[in-house]
Amino acid sequence: MKKLVISIKSASEALDQFAKALETARRKKGKVEPHFEISFDNRKEFNKFVKNIFILEAIQSFKPKSVYDLANKLDMDHSNLNKIILFFEKVGAVTIKEKTSKGKLLKMPIVEYDSIEFKLNAA
Numbered sequence: 001m002k003k004l005v006i007s008i009k010s011a012s013e014a015l016d017q018f019a020k021a022l023e024t025a026r027r028k029k030g031k032v033e034p035h036f037e038i039s040f041d042n043r044k045e046f047n048k049f050v051k052n053i054f055i056l057e058a059i060q061s062f063k064p065k066s067v068y069d070l071a072n073k074l075d076m077d078h079s080n081l082n083k084i085i086l087f088f089e090k091v092g093a094v095t096i097k098e099k100t101s102k103g104k105l106l107k108m109p110i111v112e113y114d115s116i117e118f119k120l121n122a123a
Contacts, residue, residue, distance in 0.1 A: 002112055004093065005037040007119040008046050013039075036113065038091050049091065052084050056093060059111045066106040085109050 009017070021035065040046040055074070064070035067085055071078040088094035088109075097108045 002034075002036060003115045003117055004113040005035070005117045005119060006046075006049065007037060007039045008043070009039040009041060011041050036092075038093060040091075045091070048087065049093070052088075053116070055081070055084055056088065056111050056116070059094065059109050064109065065101075066108055068106075070109065 038049075040049065055070075058064075058070060058074055062070060062073050064073060067082050068078055070076075070085075071081045074081065085094060085096070085107075089096050093111070093113075095110045095112060097110055099106050099108065
């Protein structure tokens with residue numbers, strides 16, 4: 001089961017933790033357990049993520065064939081939903097798979113995580 005960890009950290013704290021994790025991975029010869037984390041360094045983006053988390057759940061539930069398909073299922077404006085999906089892609093919470101169907105390019109959002117954990121340490 002893939003778990004996504006969401007946290008709020010300063011940029012320097014995130015870089016320090018990344019450097020430690022990289023050093024640990026280099027020392028270990030065997031397989032290292034993957035760790036998927038998105039660290040926000042400001043409350044505005046963190047709040048945007050939390051406010052729209054229902055969209056990630058909808059992607060998991062509906063398995064839409066495109067952003068347009070998801071917009072119809074959620075009864076949302078397609079362009080507004082597309083902006084949120086692009087934000088999720090930018091931060092790493094969503095993957096976009098492109099395919100062509102009947103001459104149209106479809107962008108299918110995919111959530112690869114089974115659960116999301118929040119670490120709410122003070123930043």
